[in-house]
Structure formats: structure tokens, C-alpha cells
Amino acid sequence: MSVLDRQMSATAKIFPHPRDAWYVAAWDHEVTAKAPLARTIADRPLALYRTQDGRPVALADACWHRLAPLSMGTLVGDDEVQCPYHGLRYNSSGRCTAMPAQETVNPSASVPSFPVVEKHRYVWVWVGDPTKADPDLVPDMHQMDSPDWAGDGLTIHADCNYQLVLDNLMDLTHEEFVHSSSIGQAELSEAEFSTTHDGSTVTVSRWMRDIDAPPFWLKNMRDKFPGFTGKVDRWQIIHFEAPSTICIDVGVAKAGTGAPEGDRSQGVNGYVMNTITPDRDRSCHYFWAFMRNYRLDSQLITTQLRDGVHGVFAEDEVMLTAQQKAIDENPDYEFYSLNVDAGGMWVRRILDRMLVAEGRLDPGDVSVTNHAAAPADRPRVTTGA
Numbered sequence: 001m002s003v004l005d006r007q008m009s010a011t012a013k014i015f016p017h018p019r020d021a022w023y024v025a026a027w028d029h030e031v032t033a034k035a036p037l038a039r040t041i042a043d044r045p046l047a048l049y050r051t052q053d054g055r056p057v058a059l060a061d062a063c064w065h066r067l068a069p070l071s072m073g074t075l076v077g078d079d080e081v082q083c084p085y086h087g088l089r090y091n092s093s094g095r096c097t098a099m100p101a102q103e104t105v106n107p108s109a110s111v112p113s114f115p116v117v118e119k120h121r122y123v124w125v126w127v128g129d130p131t132k133a134d135p136d137l138v139p140d141m142h143q144m145d146s147p148d149w150a151g152d153g154l155t156i157h158a159d160c161n162y163q164l165v166l167d168n169l170m171d172l173t174h175e176e177f178v179h180s181s182s183i184g185q186a187e188l189s190e191a192e193f194s195t196t197h198d199g200s201t202v203t204v205s206r207w208m209r210d211i212d213a214p215p216f217w218l219k220n221m222r223d224k225f226p227g228f229t230g231k232v233d234r235w236q237i238i239h240f241e242a243p244s245t246i247c248i249d250v251g252v253a254k255a256g257t258g259a260p261e262g263d264r265s266q267g268v269n270g271y272v273m274n275t276i277t278p279d280r281d282r283s284c285h286y287f288w289a290f291m292r293n294y295r296l297d298s299q300l301i302t303t304q305l306r307d308g309v310h311g312v313f314a315e316d317e318v319m320l321t322a323q324q325k326a327i328d329e330n331p332d333y334e335f336y337s338l339n340v341d342a343g344g345m346w347v348r349r350i351l352d353r354m355l356v357a358e359g360r361l362d363p364g365d366v367s368v369t370n371h372a373a374a375p376a377d378r379p380r381v382t383t384g385a
């Protein structure tokens with residue numbers, strides 16, 4: 001199929017997601033031993049709960065009998081959920097242990113149970129091939145529960161494909177336009193940036209030297225250095241880990257005090273922790289947190305930062321929802337890439353490779369059409385599978 005044919009045959013831009021991956025299903029506190037939680041993770045409706053000894057469990061949210069949702073059921077015994085319809089019970093492995101209207105339990109009665117890991121304040125689920133579910137593959141988000149960092153976050157249920165959020169986070173020049181009242185400034189688009197990558201990670205680094213701090217960062221500098229005025233050196237180091245975790249090292253320091261060379265003592269440093277879980281084709285769970293390494297004991301600062309970032313990300317959500325709508329309403333239009341999309345393009349290449357390996361994407365149909373092209377060559381991004 002020629003490029004032109006592919007362009008003409010495009011009917012919808014739905015970017016698929018890998019299945020063989022750990023995705024965050026919930027914050028740890030959302031999964032309890034009191035009642036199951038319903039959540040769709042990578043197209044899989046799940047019932048999430050904890051056993052009485054605190055172990056998280058993810059079962060398919062459809063009873064073996066007549067497919068009633070187990071998430072509407074009740075938790076009983078040490079580790080079981082009881083179907084709300086005719087009372088079948090399942091243990092944490094998904095095996096049926098009781099059939100109230102039968103003398104014996106049909107030995108084949110079960111529901112799928114998915115691998116679960118609890119790490120970095122999140123419950124992660126693997127909905128793909130369970131033999132590949134290695135807990136060591138959980139992305140590094142250690143700042144979430146390190147004693148050197150403090151902070152909190154929230155979840156956005158965004159009405160857009162998960163890759164649109166990845167694009168958003170890999171190119172922060174949008175801050176100048178979407179977040180002009182808080183973190184945006186013209187220097188974002190003007191500054192040089194570098195992009196590095198390997199088989200499963202991409203890093204985009206940008207330094208802006210001797211600039212005015214935008215309002216969000218000026219406030220944070222004054223939390224650490226009361227009364228601060230003057231210029232700052234600002235950094236954004238965006239780190240993607242496949243398939244959908246992006247941790248961004250952000251901060252500002254008094255200009256000329258050596259932050260670019262590694263001395264950040266005269267600055268404030270945060271990590272924007274983002275992990276995006278596909279829900280359905282056009283929706284995703286966007287888990288985020290803002291962690292800082294100064295004034296660790298101030299709950300007030302934690303709350304102010306969480307609320308501040310919440311406001312910033314609400315601006316992204318408006319844009320992402322509108323973008324998804326425009327994509328759906330213009331199925332024959334293509335994406336084009338600019339220099340600033342270099343990081344996002346490497347992300348798509350990594351995801352394409354994962355999808356091809358899972359047999360879910362034809363190698364001739366990958367979403368970035370020219371893998372050898374430099375971003376300046378403006379390669380097109382087409383529809384994917």
C-alpha cells in the first residue's frame with residue numbers, strides 16, 4: 001500500500017496500546033478490603049479489591065455464570081468476592097468456591113485473575129500474557145514513596161486516546177499557550193533542547209538560562225527563599241518509560257549558581273510524575289503527582305502544589321478532549337510533526353515496536369512512516385492499526 005493509499009484509506013485515528021505491560025489501575029488507597037472497585041484497564045473491565053490480609057486482587061468483572069459484574073458484589077471470607085446476582089463466590093485466583101443453588105461446585109467455574117503488583121503508591125495490573133508479567137518491569141517512579149521527596153496527586157479521567165496525553169507531556173512548548181498564567185513563557189519555544197533514547201526510554205532535556213521565573217515557580221522559590229527576586233535558570237528533563245510513564249524533572253535555581261552543571265542547592269526541584277493507563281480507545285486514566293525535595297514536612301505546600309498542578313492539568317484536559325473530538329470529526333486528515341515533536345515521535349516508535357511484537361500492528365502499518373527521518377524532515381504520523 002502506498003503512502004497515498006494509506007492516507008486516503010484512513011478512517012479513524014485510534015492509536016492502540018500494548019497489552020504486555022504494567023498499567024496503573026488505581027491509587028493504593030482506592031483498592032480496599034471493604035468493597036470491590038470497578039475500573040476498565042486497557043479494554044479489560046476489572047473488579048479490584050484487597051484480601052483481608054491486604055493483598056490487592058484484580059478479577060475480570062464478569063461472573064462465570066451470567067456475566068453479572070463482580071464489582072457490584074460483596075467481599076466475603078478472607079479473600080473472596082460474591083456475585084451480586086445468584087451468589088457464586090470466587091477466591092483471589094478467580095476459582096469459584098461456592099454455588100449456593102448447587103450441591104457441588106462445577107470444577108471449571110472460574111473467572112480470569114490478573115497479575116497485580118503494588119508499588120510507588122499505586123496498584124499496577126498486567127492484562128496481557130501473564131507469563132511475561134515480571135514485577136521488575138514496573139516503571140521507576142521511586143520519588144512517589146521516597147523519604148527524600150514529598151507530594152501528592154490526583155487522577156484525571158480524560159476523554160482522549162492515551163497517546164495524545166503522551167504527546168502533550170513529551171512536548172512542553174504548549175505551556176506557553178495552554179498554561180500562560182502559571183508556568184508558560186516564551187523562552188520554552190525559544191530554548192534549545194536535546195533528545196536521547198534507547199529501546200524503551202526517551203529523554204528530552206531543555207534548559208532556559210537567566211530568565212524571569214513564571215508565577216508558579218516564583219511562588220515555589222519564595223517558599224524556599226523568602227523574598228526571592230531576580231532571574232533564574234529553569235530546567236525541564238522529560239523522561240519516558242514504555243509504555244506510558246513520564247516523569248519530568250522540573251525546577252528553577254538562582255541564575256548563574258551552577259544548576260546546569262549539577263549544583264541545584266540554590267533552587268527548587270520537583271518531579272511531575274505521570275502514568276497514563278488506556279481505558280477504552282478514546283479515554284484514559286491519567287494518574288499524576290507532583291513531588292518536591294524541599295520543605296518536606298509542610299502539608300500546606302503539598303496541598304497548594306497539588307491544587308496548583310490540578311488547575312494546570314485541567315487546562316490540558318480541555319485541550320486534549322477538544323483535540324480528540326477534532327480528530328474524530330476529521331478522519332481523513334493527517335498528523336504532521338514539527339521539531340518539537342522529536343520526543344513524541346520516539347515514543348511512538350517504541351510503542352509501535354511493542355505492538356508489532358504483540359502481533360497487534362502490521363510492520364508495514366506503523367504509525368511513524370519514516371523511522372530514519374530526522375524531525376526536521378517532517379515525517380507524517382499516520383493512523384496506526
Ligand code: FES
Binds near residue numbers: 063064066084
Ligand atoms: S451471574 Fe453471577 S451468580 Fe449468576
Ligand SMILES: [Fe+2]
Binds near residue numbers: 168179313
Ligand atoms: Fe500541559
